[in-house]
Amino acid sequence: MSSYSITEPSKRQKWVAGVLVILYAVITIMPLIWIIATGFKSPADAISYPPKVMFEPTLEGYVNLFTTRTRVSPEALQALPPPATWYEGIVRNRDMVIAGPSRYGERFLNSVIIGFGSTFLSVFLGTLAAYAFSRFKVPLKDDLLFFILSTRMMPPIAVAIPIFLMFRTLGLSDTHLGMILLYTAVNISLAVWLLKGFIDEIPREYEEAALIDGYTRFQAFYKVVLPQAATGIASTAIFCLIFAWNEYAFAVLLTSGTAQTAPPFIPTIIGVGGQDWPAVAAGATIFLVPVMVFTILLRKHLLRGITFGAVRK
Amino acid sequence: MAEVILNNVSKAFGQDTALDGVSMTIPDGAFVVLLGPTGAGKTTTLRLISGLEKPDTGDILIGGRSVVNDTPAQRDVAMVFQQYSLYPHLTVHENLAFPLKSPILRTPEDEIARKVAEVAEVLQISHKLNNKATELSGGEMQRVSIGRALVRDPSIYLMDEPLSSLDAKLRSDLRVELKRIQAGLGATLLYVTHDQIEAMTMATHVGVLDQGRLVQFGTPREIYENPVSLYVASRLGLPRINTLPVALFGDAPAGAATIGLRPEHIAQGQGRDSTVTRVEHLGDQTRLHLSLEQHDIVTLTDVHTTLRPGDTVAIAPRNPLYFDTNGTRIA
Numbered sequence: 051m052s053s054y055s056i057t058e059p060s061k062r063q064k065w066v067a068g069v070l071v072i073l074y075a076v077i078t079i080m081p082l083i084w085i086i087a088t089g090f091k092s093p094a095d096a097i098s099y100p101p102k103v104m105f106e107p108t109l110e111g112y113v114n115l116f117t118t119r120t121r122v123s124p125e126a127l128q129a130l131p132p133p134a135t136w137y138e139g140i141v142r143n144r145d146m147v148i149a150g151p152s153r154y155g156e157r158f159l160n161s162v163i164i165g166f167g168s169t170f171l172s173v174f175l176g177t178l179a180a181y182a183f184s185r186f187k188v189p190l191k192d193d194l195l196f197f198i199l200s201t202r203m204m205p206p207i208a209v210a211i212p213i214f215l216m217f218r219t220l221g222l223s224d225t226h227l228g229m230i231l232l233y234t235a236v237n238i239s240l241a242v243w244l245l246k247g248f249i250d251e252i253p254r255e256y257e258e259a260a261l262i263d264g265y266t267r268f269q270a271f272y273k274v275v276l277p278q279a280a281t282g283i284a285s286t287a288i289f290c291l292i293f294a295w296n297e298y299a300f301a302v303l304l305t306s307g308t309a310q311t312a313p314p315f316i317p318t319i320i321g322v323g324g325q326d327w328p329a330v331a332a333g334a335t336i337f338l339v340p341v342m343v344f345t346i347l348l349r350k351h352l353l354r355g356i357t358f359g360a361v362r363k
Numbered sequence: 364m365a366e367v368i369l370n371n372v373s374k375a376f377g378q379d380t381a382l383d384g385v386s387m388t389i390p391d392g393a394f395v396v397l398l399g400p401t402g403a404g405k406t407t408t409l410r411l412i413s414g415l416e417k418p419d420t421g422d423i424l425i426g427g428r429s430v431v432n433d434t435p436a437q438r439d440v441a442m443v444f445q446q447y448s449l450y451p452h453l454t455v456h457e458n459l460a461f462p463l464k465s466p467i468l469r470t471p472e473d474e475i476a477r478k479v480a481e482v483a484e485v486l487q488i489s490h491k492l493n494n495k496a497t498e499l500s501g502g503e504m505q506r507v508s509i510g511r512a513l514v515r516d517p518s519i520y521l522m523d524e525p526l527s528s529l530d531a532k533l534r535s536d537l538r539v540e541l542k543r544i545q546a547g548l549g550a551t552l553l554y555v556t557h558d559q560i561e562a563m564t565m566a567t568h569v570g571v572l573d574q575g576r577l578v579q580f581g582t583p584r585e586i587y588e589n590p591v592s593l594y595v596a597s598r599l600g601l602p603r604i605n606t607l608p609v610a611l612f613g614d615a616p617a618g619a620a621t622i623g624l625r626p627e628h629i630a631q632g633q634g635r636d637s638t639v640t641r642v643e644h645l646g647d648q649t650r651l652h653l654s655l656e657q658h659d660i661v662t663l664t665d666v667h668t669t670l671r672p673g674d675t676v677a678i679a680p681r682n683p684l685y686f687d688t689n690g691t692r693i694a
Contacts, residue, residue, distance in 0.1 A: 253446070253448070255444050255446055255448035256448055256450060256451075258415050258435075258444070258448070259442070259444060259448040259450070259511075260450075260461070261414075261415065261434070261435040261436060262413050262414075262415070262435045262436075262440060262441065262442045263441075263461055263462035263465050263511070264436045264439075264462055264465030264466065264467040264468055265436060265465050265466065266434070266436065266466070269466070274450055277452040278451065278452055
């Protein structure tokens with residue numbers, strides 16, 4: 051046995067820790083790999099048992115995701131001119147022709163508009179509110195802050211029925227604006243509290259210096275506070291986007307056509323007759339990309355956001 | 364530059380009175396130093412003049428105009444904060460240029476460049492101009508924060524212990540430099556410090572604050588030689604003034620309770636015998652610690668003294684100050 055050290059873990063400890071971390075990482079990433087792989091499988095490979103690790107990749111799932119198809123008789127298929135595009139060819143192999151584009155594109159765009167729209171609104175309003183709570187004498191400040199926090203104390207879906215009725219009366223059902231307002235309402239408390247924490251940590255002296263240097267309160271906020279709150283704003287934006295992007299229950303309940311987001315749409319891809327798992331997996335894979343990119347771009351800030359409050363200056 | 368007048372200004376934070384009826388005239392071109400322990404109201408005075416706080420009662424005039432309802436920007440004051448308060452997301456150059464770019468000044472680019480270079484030169488930070496403000500040492504930060512005030516030409520400069528975190532050499536350099544700049548510009552400057560050397564060497568006027576009240580205002584010499592109270596007397600002078608019961612030397616005016624003896628106001632070789640307890644050789648001066656009837660006394664003596672602990676020295680007061688039981692000066 052080598053000598054015991056508090057600061058330096060032993061070789062065996064490092065090994066155990068390493069193996070545990072890798073194991074945990076594999077378990078965590080498995081569903082992701084499964085989804086991505088399934089998107090490139092043929093329908094037969096997708097449901098084969100035992101699951102195929104090695105398979106011949108195909109874009110059939112992606113083609114099916116973005117198109118609607120109709121089945122034609124073999125004779126009619128023969129009569130058609132040769133397929134003009136590669137995706138037409140993939141569809142013909144299944145005795146079908148492309149009838150038109152699917153609605154996935156629109157639904158995805160809805161997700162982008164609603165997700166980023168509500169994220170922007172939450173962070174924008176949250177920053178202003180957090181600044182006010184952090185810096186000014188607001189009457190009943192503590193009560194207001196508690197009230198804002200208390201909106202998080204129940205699952206949002208608990209108020210689904212009143213919101214459903216409210217939206218119907220106000221004509222907000224199945225509108226982009228309605229969904230943006232709803233997600234903003236859910237996210238705003240998180241945004242206010244997170245950002246207040248960040249802004250509290252920015253010493254007031256910076257603004258005071260700016261005030262004396264000849265700037266107005268708003269200019270001081272804009273030129274001095276905002277740049278320093280960038281970390282907090284970025285991590286708050288990620289949390290807000292992740293919620294709004296992934297939200298399913300309200301989207302199912304309140305949207306059906308114009309404003310339907312991708313999460314309620316993806317399960318409907320599964321189709322009639324056959325179960326088109328590759329298309330569903332393809333839809334999920336593409337759906338993952340924006341949040342993943344956004345998170346990777348801002349991941350330094352995100353880490354800071356997660357550990358926020360742990361280190362006191 | 365302008366004259367600044369405080370007229371019966373009071374300010375309380377909740378239950379705590381920070382300033383209590385302070386009246387003070389800072390003449391145009393004066394270098395006024397505020398002295399007092401922590402909590403005496405020095406920083407509050409600066410913040411009231413700058414407009415970061417509003418007085419509860421009283422009036423503040425800059426250049427003859429009441430400014431109590433003006434924003435800090437409208438008052439045209441420059442302030443050096445004790446905690447530097449450099450903008451951490453900006454470089455040193457951008458920090459120095461920040462006040463010049465403000466909507467009230469809108470300085471042209473070439474003039475900004477010229478002024479920043481000039482101030483950086485004086486404060487010996489030219490080589491750091493492109494550093495982020497957070498990549499500086501404490502002393503450098505403090506110099507940048509002084510520079511951020513000096514680039515401007517405000518009605519008054521307010522400085523809150525601007526030299527406190529510099530090392531001794533830089534501090535004495537900048538003390539001279541600051542005084543030179545102030546005299547050269549004819550600038551009005553209100554300066555808060557704990558350091559009595561700064562007060563004595565730079566000030567044209569010294570104001571002594573005690574628990575929110577201005578107890579004496581005058582030239583450094585006046586404050587030193589003619590303090591109104593024991594409290595003021597102990598603000599200036601190093602080593603500090605010795606305070607002893609009057610009975611020790613006798614022959615005191617009626618009502619006197621305490622005798623105040625500055626180290627240089629003790630004559631040696633006559634009077635009462637005291638015992639040497641310690642001899643401190645500081646190079647330029649030698650401090651003699653004496654004991655007389657259990658009372659400790661500090662005085663100065665010949666640099667090359669041969670006195671040793673245990674020796675006996677006769678001492679007598681010379682030009683002593685007398686205070687009553689409340690510490691008020693009576694003679």
